[in-house]
Amino acid sequence: MTTRIGVVVFPGTNCEHDVVRAVDIVAGARSPAAAGADLVWHSETTLDRFDVVVLPGGFAHGDYLRPGALARFSPVMGAVSRFAADGGAVIGICNGFQVLTEAGLLPGALQKNRGLRFLCTTVPVRVETIRTPLTAAVVEGTVLRLPVNHFEGNYICDADTLDRLRAEDRIVLRYTENPNGSLDDIAGISNEEGNVVGLMPHPERACDQLTGATDGMGLVAGLLGVADRRAAVPA
Amino acid sequence: MKFDVSVEVRLRPGIADPQGATIERALPALGFDGVEAVRVGKLFRFTVDAPDEAAARAEAEEMSERLLANPVIEDAVVDIAAVVDHTVGVDHSVGALR
Numbered sequence: 001m002t003t004r005i006g007v008v009v010f011p012g013t014n015c016e017h018d019v020v021r022a023v024d025i026v027a028g029a030r031s032p033a034a035a036g037a038d039l040v041w042h043s044e045t046t047l048d049r050f051d052v053v054v055l056p057g058g059f060a061h062g063d064y065l066r067p068g069a070l071a072r073f074s075p076v077m078g079a080v081s082r083f084a085a086d087g088g089a090v091i092g093i094c095n096g097f098q099v100l101t102e103a104g105l106l107p108g109a110l111q112k113n114r115g116l117r118f119l120c121t122t123v124p125v126r127v128e129t130i131r132t133p134l135t136a137a138v139v140e141g142t143v144l145r146l147p148v149n150h151f152e153g154n155y156i157c158d159a160d161t162l163d164r165l166r167a168e169d170r171i172v173l174r175y176t177e178n179p180n181g182s183l184d185d186i187a188g189i190s191n192e193e194g195n196v197v198g199l200m201p202h203p204e205r206a207c208d209q210l211t212g213a214t215d216g217m218g219l220v221a222g223l224l225g226v227a228d229r230r231a232a233v234p235a
Numbered sequence: 236m237k238f239d240v241s242v243e244v245r246l247r248p249g250i251a252d253p254q255g256a257t258i259e260r261a262l263p264a265l266g267f268d269g270v271e272a273v274r275v276g277k278l279f280r281f282t283v284d285a286p287d288e289a290a291a292r293a294e295a296e297e298m299s300e301r302l303l304a305n306p307v308i309e310d311a312v313v314d315i316a317a318v319v320d321h322t323v324g325v326d327h328s329v330g331a332l333r
Contacts, residue, residue, distance in 0.1 A: 066305055109307040116253040156308060
């Protein structure tokens with residue numbers, strides 16, 4: 001099965017080509033034509049042709065007002081909401097995570113980092129659950145070294161929401177050395193069903209030995225397997 | 236009727252404010268001692284056309300809830316004043332030169 005991945009581009013998005021390239025690299029390593037990624041401009045209103053939708057990193061709409069706050073008014077976001085409601089895999093990376101929280105597709109918010117530092121480094125991140133499309137191809141408990149590159153990555157939510165995230169196995173990734181003050185060391189969460197995932201680290205930037213890290217390949221591989229796994233489920 | 240609206244968006248009590256903390260730590264270096272509880276927020280100013288003050292307030296509060304503030308971490312305080320018609324009684328084009 002070929003998994004088709006739509007990579008949404010808002011004005012100000014700047015990590016879309018990293019995602020496309022990571023998909024090409026990981027798909028090529030598995031078998032040719034296992035997957036392909038296409039860019040989707042934010043004015044589009046249908047995503048039906050895709051198996052996975054990625055909201056990549058950057059500064060959607062200049063991050064004006066608050067990161068992610070204005071992206072939710074882009075026409076494509078209605079389609080993203082419908083795609084997610086139908087059970088489609090939606091992955092928000094960094095600014096994409098901020099967009100998903102502002103759009104109400106994931107709970108909580110991403111605040112300025114503790115210490116008021118912009119972070120551009122590589123951090124260890126533990127995979128806490130494999131029930132999401134992003135983590136389906138890795139072993140639970142694996143610690144991955146992934147790049148982070150953000151100013152507002154300090155996850156926060158109210159106590160009830162945190163209780164639910166824990167009880168419902170929705171904390172997808174945790175920092176083992178918290179770099180930004182994030183509540184409960186959270187680096188990534190999912191919605192109730194597990195098909196919508198937001199994370200601050202950039203797995204797509206850790207898929208090429210040339211850049212010094214390949215720990216993101218297992219997460220990208222999880223996305224490439226979406227069409228296969230869906231085909232394997234009896235209707 | 237036109238109303239001057241100001242909306243102050245501020246972090247909810249208990250939400251850490253790293254900007255406020257950084258400013259608070261910097262002030263003593265300039266000789267401002269004894270400053271505490273510095274919080275950084277945003278102020279939005281605009282005018283709205285509405286039948287009365289209650290309607291203007293309701294509109295501003297809905298804007299705050301849906302866009303200007305992120306209710307997860309921020310509160311919004313709306314302040315409303317009726318706009319005086321600035322075009323009456325003041326001729327800005329001549330006054331100072333006479």
